[in-house]
Amino acid sequence: MDALDLARWQFGITTVYHFLFVPLTIGLSVVVAALQTAWHRTGRAEYLRATRFFGKLFLINFAMGVVTGIVQEFQFGMNWSAYSTFVGDVFGAPLAMEALLAFFLESTFIGLWIFGWDRLPRRVHLATIWAAAIGSNLSAFFILAANAWMRHPVGFAVDPATGRAYLTDIGAVLTNPQALSTYLHVVSASFVVAGLFVVAVSAYKLLHRDKAPHPDEPGMFRRTLRAGLVTTAIAGAVVALSGDHQAKLMAEYEPMKLAAAEAIWDTEGAAGFSLFAIGDHEIGEVGVGRNIVDVEVPYVLSFLATGSPAGEVEGINDLQQRFAAQFGPGDYTPNIPVLYWSFRLMIGLGLAGVGVGVLGLWLTRRGALPRQRWMYRVAIAALPAALAANIFGWVLTEMGRQPWTVVGQLLTAASVSPGVSLAEVATSLTVFTVLYGVLAVVEVRLLLRYVAAGPGHVMPYPRQGEPEPASIPAFVY
Amino acid sequence: MIVDLPTVWFVAIAVLWTGYFVLEGFDFGVGMLLPVLGRGRAAEADRRVVINAIGPVWDGNEVWLITAVGAMFAAFPAWYAATFSGFYLPVLLVLVALIGRGVAFEYRGKRDDARWRARWDAAIVFGSAVPAFVWGLVFANVVRGVELDADGVVRSGLVDLLNPYALVGGMTTLALFVLHGAVFLALKTDGPVRRRALAAARTAAPVAGAALFAFLMWTQADHGSPATAALAACALGALLAGAALVARGREGWAFAATAVAEAATSAVVFAALFPAVLPSLLDPAFDLTVASAASAPYTLGILSWVGALFLPLVVLYQSWSYWVFRRRVTRAHVS
Numbered sequence: 065m066d067a068l069d070l071a072r073w074q075f076g077i078t079t080v081y082h083f084l085f086v087p088l089t090i091g092l093s094v095v096v097a098a099l100q101t102a103w104h105r106t107g108r109a110e111y112l113r114a115t116r117f118f119g120k121l122f123l124i125n126f127a128m129g130v131v132t133g134i135v136q137e138f139q140f141g142m143n144w145s146a147y148s149t150f151v152g153d154v155f156g157a158p159l160a161m162e163a164l165l166a167f168f169l170e171s172t173f174i175g176l177w178i179f180g181w182d183r184l185p186r187r188v189h190l191a192t193i194w195a196a197a198i199g200s201n202l203s204a205f206f207i208l209a210a211n212a213w214m215r216h217p218v219g220f221a222v223d224p225a226t227g228r229a230y231l232t233d234i235g236a237v238l239t240n241p242q243a244l245s246t247y248l249h250v251v252s253a254s255f256v257v258a259g260l261f262v263v264a265v266s267a268y269k270l271l272h273r274d275k276a277p278h279p280d281e282p283g284m285f286r287r288t289l290r291a292g293l294v295t296t297a298i299a300g301a302v303v304a305l306s307g308d309h310q311a312k313l314m315a316e317y318e319p320m321k322l323a324a325a326e327a328i329w330d331t332e333g334a335a336g337f338s339l340f341a342i343g344d345h346e347i348g349e350v351g352v353g354r355n356i357v358d359v360e361v362p363y364v365l366s367f368l369a370t371g372s373p374a375g376e377v378e379g380i381n382d383l384q385q386r387f388a389a390q391f392g393p394g395d396y397t398p399n400i401p402v403l404y405w406s407f408r409l410m411i412g413l414g415l416a417g418v419g420v421g422v423l424g425l426w427l428t429r430r431g432a433l434p435r436q437r438w439m440y441r442v443a444i445a446a447l448p449a450a451l452a453a454n455i456f457g458w459v460l461t462e463m464g465r466q467p468w469t470v471v472g473q474l475l476t477a478a479s480v481s482p483g484v485s486l487a488e489v490a491t492s493l494t495v496f497t498v499l500y501g502v503l504a505v506v507e508v509r510l511l512l513r514y515v516a517a518g519p520g521h522v523m524p525y526p527r528q529g530e531p532e533p534a535s536i537p538a539f540v541y
Numbered sequence: 542m543i544v545d546l547p548t549v550w551f552v553a554i555a556v557l558w559t560g561y562f563v564l565e566g567f568d569f570g571v572g573m574l575l576p577v578l579g580r581g582r583a584a585e586a587d588r589r590v591v592i593n594a595i596g597p598v599w600d601g602n603e604v605w606l607i608t609a610v611g612a613m614f615a616a617f618p619a620w621y622a623a624t625f626s627g628f629y630l631p632v633l634l635v636l637v638a639l640i641g642r643g644v645a646f647e648y649r650g651k652r653d654d655a656r657w658r659a660r661w662d663a664a665i666v667f668g669s670a671v672p673a674f675v676w677g678l679v680f681a682n683v684v685r686g687v688e689l690d691a692d693g694v695v696r697s698g699l700v701d702l703l704n705p706y707a708l709v710g711g712m713t714t715l716a717l718f719v720l721h722g723a724v725f726l727a728l729k730t731d732g733p734v735r736r737r738a739l740a741a742a743r744t745a746a747p748v749a750g751a752a753l754f755a756f757l758m759w760t761q762a763d764h765g766s767p768a769t770a771a772l773a774a775c776a777l778g779a780l781l782a783g784a785a786l787v788a789r790g791r792e793g794w795a796f797a798a799t800a801v802a803e804a805a806t807s808a809v810v811f812a813a814l815f816p817a818v819l820p821s822l823l824d825p826a827f828d829l830t831v832a833s834a835a836s837a838p839y840t841l842g843i844l845s846w847v848g849a850l851f852l853p854l855v856v857l858y859q860s861w862s863y864w865v866f867r868r869r870v871t872r873a874h875v876s
Contacts, residue, residue, distance in 0.1 A: 123647060124647065124648070124651070126647075127643060127644050127646075127647035127648065128644065130600065130643055131639065131640040131643040131644055132640070134603075134606075134607065134636060134639055134640070134643075135636050135640070137607060137610055137611060137614075138610065138625055138632055138636060140614065140621075140625075141610075141614070141621050141622050141624065141625025141626060142625045142626055142629055142632060142633070143626070145622035145623065145625070145626035145694075146622070148614065148618055148621055148622035149618050149619050149622040149693065150618075151618070152614050152615060152617075152618020152619075152621060152622070152836065153615075153618060153836040153837055153840050154840075155614075156611065156614035156615030156616070156618060156621070156836070156840075157615045157840055157843060157844060159611045159614055159615065160608065160611035160612050160614065160615040160616075160844060160847075161847055162611065163604060163607045163608040163611040163612075164608055164611075164847060164848065164851050164852065164855065165847075165851055167604045167607055167608070168601065168604045168608070168855045168858075168859070169858075171600040171601045171603070171604045172598075172600075172601035172604075172855075172858055172859050172862050173858075174600065175596070175597040175598055175599075175600055175601055175862060176597065176862050176865060178596070178597065179593075179596055179597040179866060180597070180865060183865055183866070184865065223837075228618070230836065230837040230839070230840065231836075231837065231839055231840045231843070232839065234840075234843050481622075481626040481694075482692070482694050483626055483627065483694035483695050483696060484626050484629055488629045488630060491630070491633070492629070492633045495633065495637060499637060499640065499641075503640075503644060506644075506648070510648060510651055510652070513652070514651070540589070540593050540596065540650070540874070540875050541589065541592045541593050541596045541646055541647070541649060541650045
């Protein structure tokens with residue numbers, strides 16, 4: 065173990081953890097804004113109650129996303145100072161834009177939304193949640209443009225005197241094909257998670273609808289269940305289409321990632337999509353790996369990667385030879401078993417989640433609600449499945465880029481902070497892991513408590529025959 | 542004389558950090574004063590008054606930090622890299638503090654349970670006091686210089702960073718933020734909290750004044766110029782004015798005065814630093830400077846356009862948010 069390994073573990077742990085909250089923030093901000101818009105349009109109390117109920121859950125999650133995001137911005141400088149010095153001129157620009165254009169918008173307007181219920185005209189208050197939602201969705205674009213640049217660096221040159229990269233074309237960085245495609249994929253996947261969050265909460269409340277505190281409550285949750293299912297199904301279609309595009313970009317710009325994700329050792333035409341494989345790849349013996357067992361669906365991989373069933377897909381052994389000739393001796397293969405299984409788990413769990421959305425729409429058509437209790441439990445389980453799919457997608461993306469931080473330009477081993485000791489990284493890794501672990505328990509318990517307490521807790525039901533109260537109190541701390 | 546782009550961006554980053562210290566400075570002060578101002582029989586109601594006074598704005602204030610750091614990364618990559626790897630453990634401490642504090646604001650009131658609230662209150666106090674002290678410590682060390690080698694790597698250990706000058710720097714920001722937070726609460730609340738906040742401000746003013754005087758004199762002696770002397774005089778004058786205005790109960794003007802004191806102190810730090818961004822104690826030739834750490838003119842040009850277009854917009858809507866929440870917070874408001 066050296067500082068590099070621990071710095072990589074810390075980046076992995078803190079980033080994965082951060083991304084448990086990000087998709088919910090991106091998607092739920094829009095869902096809550098849409099619910100409030102429905103209330104604004106119809107004036108029906110159930111939409112207001114749903115807005116405030118899901119709004120509370122959104123805020124519990126939002127806080128975690130904000131605080132874990134701060135770490136990310138400092139971490140590049142703390143653990144990856146060589147990387148930061150090399151890329152700052154290019155990579156820093158989208159990060160600074162993210163803060164100035166997106167984070168200010170998100171944070172200022174979320175404050176106005178939380179505390180502004182009784183201070184702002186209703187139309188203006190509605191605009192504040194939309195502004196916050198736009199901020200969240202905009203921030204994803206800038207950070208993904210920065211991330212895409214690491215995988216497919218464009219619009220830059222390297223100064224031979226300083227050895228640092230410098231920006232030559234900001235347009236190229238912001239319209240990087242990898243950035244646009246990744247944005248669609250990540251944001252639609254976030255909406256799948258948010259849709260399934262609404263589905264899971266609604267399904268839970270409908271599963272226990274015999275205990276509903278008010279006769280109107282199951283009706284409200286049937287509506288939100290449908291809204292969540294529709295969100296999941298539409299977003300799921302975009303995830304699938306953009307994922308297909310991502311595979312083609314991966315074949316073009318990151319062939320090693322694709323080869324590793326598919327455990328294709330030797331370049332082949334008419335390549336099949338592997339369902340199960342056991343590889344034989346001795347560490348240190350690069351360029352001579354093979355599969356002992358491999359179960360394939362013929363032609364599918366070639367079709368996914370190139371659009372033609374006979375298209376050629378490059379193999380790990382051939383790519384390794386090519387990169388060694390291009391960049392000098394070294395191991396240019398990422399962790400193949402991790403990529404292979406992450407790819408399958410991303411697709412499998414993601415499809416399962418989206419499948420629940422589509423099936424759920426069919427089962428709840430024309431006002432129906434399934435009677436079988438297990439169906440509700442499956443709907444609840446779809447949420448962790450979709451979250452896990454998101455995480456495996458990021459594992460594939462980031463570990464598939466190895467051994468590079470910036471493909472073809474800077475190796476991960478050369479990116480770490482030279483002045484930071486093993487003890488320092490070990491300290492921060494331990495501190496973040498423990499702190500994040502504790503906060504995860506606190507956050508999930510709080511969410512469950514608020515789900516159990518239900519919408520009547522955040523907006524009490526009026527007594528029989530009495531009207532809903534005219535004034536709406538702010539959410540105060 | 543045409544000012545070059547790296548200098549423009551040095552000033553821009555100084556402005557962003559200054560904005561951060563002025564805005565989150567009072568948030569930190571408010572956090573630290575939570576147990577002092579929210580006590581007695583109605584402690585819980587008063588603590589909620591204290592927290593809700595910054596409730597709508599603290600998150601937006603913290604984005605000034607994110608933007609300042611993002612701008613350092615983009616405009617002076619070597620400065621960003623050397624600073625945050627060089628101040629590793631202090632920065633780690635700040636991050637832990639900010640995480641606990643941010644979650645605490647949101648979660649504290651989400652359960653009606655005294656033990657639950659007591660734990661989050663501790664997170665708010667710790668999470669406010671630590672960054673208030675550490676940012677002063679870090680910036681004093683930046684002005685003083687660190688053991689920066691020829692490769693731009695900071696070799697100073699934690700013990701080196703805890704030198705007397707830096708400790709005075711940390712005490713100064715801590716005391717200034719307590720005062721600034723007390724004045725903010727006097728301005729933004731009413732009833733018992735307002736009275737206690739005024740009393741706290743009166744107590745904090747001489748402490749903050751003494752710390753600021755020591756820090757500014759020391760800075761002037763070792764790193765001073767006529768410009769820093771003028772700014773230091775402005776900072777001390779504003780602090781004295783603030784103390785006098787607090788004594789007369791002129792809360793609005795007092796808040797403006799403590800804000801000016803903080804802004805001028807921050808300006809002293811950056812003016813004392815210029816044209817270096819991170820001086821080396823080993824050899825002046827190893828200094829990171831505005832010129833040597835800067836990104837290329839093309840990048841700085843783009844950042845200038847983006848900053849010039851959007852920062853005024855940010856200031857506009859943040860100001861509007863302060864206007865929306867201009868009313869004093871009282872017990873009735875939070876019950």
